[in-house]
Amino acid sequence: MRIIISILLLVIIALGITLSLVIIPFNESTTQVGEYYIDNGVEETGATNIVTSVVVNYRGFDTLGEVTILFIAAVGLGAVLATSKKSKAGKKKIEPASLVVYTGCRFLFPLIILFGLYVLIHGHLSPGGGFQGGAIIASAFVLIYMGCREKRPAMVLTKVIESIGGLVFIIVGLIGLGIGGYFLLNFLPGGVPNTLLSAGIIPIIYIAIGFKVGSELTGVIDNLIEESE
């Protein structure tokens, strides 16, 4: 009896999925919103990278949600690991990395940071932006933790940068609310597209997001590594 019911259920589910897949028109656009962004995105926001104008301007509120999720995840990890850290007394001496790793990390760190900052600042012009740049910067700090642990950043500093990044995002959004009546209004002038100082509030918000994401992910790595000693 149970077998018959489960087979029946499977058939119903399979039928439902195939029928709905048949209905979906693949390879042709059903909504006009994507085409609208491609056609009018550059004039409306001033950002040459349409993806950035969607992420920060048209769908800026969703991005605030994403940033909040990342923040809560980092805080939760810190909270969970901090309780187990307190119970352990005495720190073990860390074994220094080999000369090759040490030199390689010190050589690559500024280059990766430079690339991360480039990606982060040019988010409205070229592919990339806050999330990508922040992740690149965090991966540079992973190198620091691998090679020369004694040069690791102060965790208080990363927390301050993280808080300032989040605050800048929300304050810029609230200024838009005060001036034009809705949250995250692009109140600054668009400027000439394809120049660094264009697209109004988009670069400000994306740079804030970049610093926030970078310091948050660095904090996550720091929490895990300090725990693992």
Next chain:
Amino acid sequence: MIIFMVSLLVILMLIAAIAACVFKDLLGAVIASCLVSLIAAVLFYILQAPDVAMAEAAIGAALVTAVFIIAIIRTKRHEE
């Protein structure tokens, strides 16, 4: 030509994904999953999504691998 390259990459990605599941040495499995992310980033770039490709390369290939390796340091390297 591009079809040949993409199919080669997809086959490599499948092999790496299967290896990540099968390997008993967890460090090797982590490196294999890193390879999956790296090839996914290249495929995203070929599919004209450079933004996603950058995020995938930085997070999937670098940071997630680092987190997994830290987890291996804290636990055991070999699966029983």
